[in-house]
Amino acid sequence: MELKEMYPNEIILLGNIIERYDKLQENNISNAFQLSKDALQMFNRFSEIKHDVKKLSSRGKDAALKERLKEICEYLITVSTASRMVWKYGKENIKNNEDW
Numbered sequence: 537m538e539l540k541e542m543y544p545n546e547i548i549l550l551g552n553i554i555e556r557y558d559k560l561q562e563n564n565i566s567n568a569f570q571l572s573k574d575a576l577q578m579f580n581r582f583s584e585i586k587h588d589v590k591k592l593s594s595r596g597k598d599a600a601l602k603e604r605l606k607e608i609c610e611y612l613i614t615v616s617t618a619s620r621m622v623w624k625y626g627k628e629n630i631k632n633n634e635d636w
Contacts, residue, residue, distance in 0.1 A: 568623040
């Protein structure tokens, strides 16, 4: 099974998240917040895909695909958390600078 063939739209969206995360700047809090939400939604989708693959595969079959899906899910959670931190700290910096 090949992810690109089975889930072309999801792979495009994943590529978009990867690209946006690569370009994320610490002062771009609105993009960070949206990226955090989008990554979490994609995590949910890939988690569902991972579940379906595990359910349809017999034990020991599709091990590489299962491992790759696990890695994608871990990456998406990391992107969501890191982006949310950029948003949070950026928001705090704006608030602290307004108090001056």
